[in-house]
Amino acid sequence: MKRIIFFLLLGIIIAMIFFFYKQIVFENKEVKNEVVKEEEIEFKMSGYYYFGYLDQREKQDSEFEKDYFHNMDNHFQDYYHNMFIMSKNDKKLEEEYMKYFESIGGLRLYSIPSTGLNLKNGDYITFIVKSPIKESYPAMIGKIESVEVLHPRVGH
Incomplete structure (x- = not known):
């Protein structure tokens, strides 16, 4: 029973890390796109x-x-x-x-x-x-x- 809880918690933690990592990468892409748009202003x-x-x-x-x-x-x-x-x-x-x-x-x-x-x-x-x-x-x-x-x- 302890192993099941351990693996379940480990799975949740890994899923949360993956989710937050994906959010950070996506936000960085948006910031880079905004910088490019600012550079294109003329x-x-x-x-x-x-x-x-x-x-x-x-x-x-x-x-x-x-x-x-x-x-x-x-x-x-x-x-x-x-x-x-x-x-x-x-x-x-x-x-x-x-x-x-x-x-x-x-x-x-x-x-x-x-x-x-x-x-x-x-x-x-x-x-x-x-x-x-x-x-x-x-x-x-x-x-x-x-x-x-x-x-x-x-x-x-």
């Missing part, structure tokens, strides 16, 4: 560069840019802080600036890694995204390549 993004962010939008005409540059230069950081950073000391942003940012459809911001290039606020840039985009707001891009300034900001 698409282009363009927009205006400001303070380490890309505001993804089409290149605009000079009249739009004049207002855009003025508001981004003078009010972007207050707008960003007021909209996206929770703080007890939030100051109310003047309604006219809020209305301006709302009138242009808000800002489609992506935090981009430091490129090592000398980018200036207002430069219209393009680059290739080589990593998944973390879905937060602003969204975060982990890896970019081939950064190119398509239209440097003039007169700043």
Whole structure:
């Protein structure tokens, strides 16, 4: 009777080891497939560069840019802080600036890694995204390549 119990327990232990081993191997294959998928990510993004962010939008005409540059230069950081950073000391942003940012459809911001290039606020840039985009707001891009300034900001 003791032998039967011993072999039964031994069989259960071997089955459990086999089951867990199979799970671990299967999970490692899934992780490897995800890594391969991440390496295959590659698409282009363009927009205006400001303070380490890309505001993804089409290149605009000079009249739009004049207002855009003025508001981004003078009010972007207050707008960003007021909209996206929770703080007890939030100051109310003047309604006219809020209305301006709302009138242009808000800002489609992506935090981009430091490129090592000398980018200036207002430069219209393009680059290739080589990593998944973390879905937060602003969204975060982990890896970019081939950064190119398509239209440097003039007169700043």
